[in-house]
Amino acid sequence: MAEFERIAAAAGHDMSELEAGHIATAFLRVGNIHSLRWWMSHAAEMARAKRLQSFDHFGGRARLWQGVHDRGEAYIFAGERLKALDVERMVEHFPARLKVVSARNIELAADAVLDVSATAEDWEVGTREELYTLFNVGTLTIGPGARVVVEGNVFTMVVQHLDVRESGGREIGQDNYHIGILPTPHPVDSRLSGPLDGPSGSAGSDGQPGRDGKALQFRASIFGPAAAHPVAKIDCDGQDGANGLNGQAGRRGRTGGMCKTAEISIRAFAASSGPLKVFCQAGQGGRGGQGGKAGDGGRGGNAGRGGYQHDNLFGKAGNGGHGGDGGGGGNGGNGGISSNVFVSCPSDQVHLVTVKALESQGGPPGQGGAAGKGGMPGNGVQASAAASCGLSGRPGASGLGGRGRPKARMHINEILEP
Template sequence: MTLQIAPLRRACSVLPDEFYSTCQALGHDPELAARPEGHETYSLIPDLPTYRSFLAATQEQREKRSAQFFNPGIRLRSRLGQGLHDRGEASVFAVHSLTEEDRAALDVHLPLHMRTLSIAHKYVPPGETWDVSVRGDYWGLDDMEELYVTLNIGTLELGAGARVVVQGNVLVMTVQSMFVATPRAQYQIGILPTPHSVDYGSGPMRGADGAAGGPGANGRDGRALDTQETLIGPCAREAVRPELLCGTAGQPGSAGQHGRRGRNGGACKLADITLRALEGSVEVFAQAGSGGDGGDGGAGGDGGHGGAAVAGPALIGGKVPDGQAGAGGDGGAGGDGGAAGGGGIASNIYISVPGHAVPQVSYTALPSEPGRPGSAGPGGAAGKAGRAAPHTPHAPNGQAGADGRPGAVGRSRRAPWVFINEIGPEPV
């Protein structure tokens, strides 16, 4: 089949048969694919073998990938929920036999939700970014569901400083001819993390700060007895209760709340990129998301001040003992800082190009970075003792509240492994 396409910059007038056969596999109309916006659909893929049929990788390529698919970073999480997804991807992008247990667990995630696009020619203007990502809200899904993007591109032309990125989707991108203008951006294809955390927490990436503790109430001051002068001397107008002369103790401040944990960074998902022809050079960048910062611990509340004492009056029949000052209240403990969120996880990235074009392809793959631990909340200040009456001992001040502890340090996670023509960073 041949389809005449109006030339647009570097567009090919006749595209290879693979472009049209992929259109057919994706259910796309080649006439619509020839339009500037291409033919886009949002598909439900019933099973993994059907998804495998959209790959440009041959059986031989998939067999070669099997030797290194489960590299150290992926083996480390084999017992986690992500390990199940890894094994499912290995059965598609490499050669791996799933157990009956894994098949049953993966069935829960079927059908797969995939954005598909066939476009005969895509031009990304200078300095612009073509973001091919899809989010779950199209299907009414939450952010935890794995989503897929499949691109069938005839010619892809990047203007000076232009790039293509995907954020946290499994990507299959097949390009018949790619042209990269100079000067180039720092990278031309970005395999970036989801713009949200994929852990099972909730809320923003940064953990919430702990609330400050409330101050303790000040103690009540002592009061003088109600007295009157008589012909024989002073006497009380009320019952003589020495405790009325005493100040009461200040109340302790309450503890600051702990800061909340930062969330884990977004995941950098698997990508399978096939470039049948390449003019210029391409840098692929891949890194999972940074973890969120832990929230700061709340400050402890200050201790309340003790009440002042009052001197006892001299009455007929003797002197009333002086009152005692109230002790200061203790400061509340500071809250602990929240733990830093760990960096996001990453999956393998496969790049296939003609052998002569391998020197034109480079990549930068970086480990994900953890967040910053939350700061410890300071302890509350000690309450001061009340003023003592003359010739009576001073009451003790309160004790300052203990400072909280800093949040736990987060974890970095390994960089994605990038394979160019099935050759990885540590060939077997």
């Protein structure tokens, strides 16, 4: 049985439907890593052996669970020998979730986009669950500007016959490619939740105005206006305005989505095919949240006049409250991480494959929040009793930009491309 038919049959796809031009999709649970290797890697053993050196750059991850994950992928795609302890630790992550898409013939019209990604919604699982996709195609024709994309899956693509209906044209890049190994469309932090960009900090409340000093109240009498009751001088003082509250800090941006390992096997190009462009870049980190604006200081209370009707007891005006400090801007999130991408084709057609990977970008920092203004003083009855304005607060410091992450390692026929 030929390779296309073998994969389609194993996935349970109806061959008569495929021959009629339909695209078949199956969602499978794969019981162990050995079975997963059968589905996900279709390279020759010699090719796998040459890939081993591409899995030697994980550094300190080797001792963590991520190291177990890395060694599992090295086993699947590069024939790494697995330790019994690693196999035991992987058990809780199986059965794995695999989406298999088969099509006998696909013709992508100009500018069409075919997204074959498995999503968390397909499986009703959390967004951190590892998902696998296998795209099994007999003949694939890619029209000008058309593309096949996968977002954040461990991805395998097996094409028996590929025809790119486009000449060289523009340089490969973010908006010009035929196969895109793209990041998960969601952040991947384990310690943060919510949107990619950090929310802004809450604004600080303004300070309450100071109470005005008490003043004489008059009543009518047969002799004219008369003091209703005396007011003690201490009660004539206006109170100081309250200080404005500080703005809250903006939250840092989350880490950008990751690009995962991919294997693209092209068994033959059409004689008239143009060059194939394969692109990969992990997601940009989220923007840091803006710091919250600080509250303004409250206005000081006005002075009052006290004593009896003919006394001259004047209170002091209240000072204005101090403005609060602006909240600090959140740091930008780090760019997403990338893995290996392996592209294979007949050696005499290798000139038809162009690959490009870009480093992921860190998120921009959040700006610091504005300072609160000092409150105005209250009005005094005498110039000597004048009060002072409150001091303005300090603006919040801006956050730091997120860090970018290294680009994916792109290989053509097991040779690492620069």
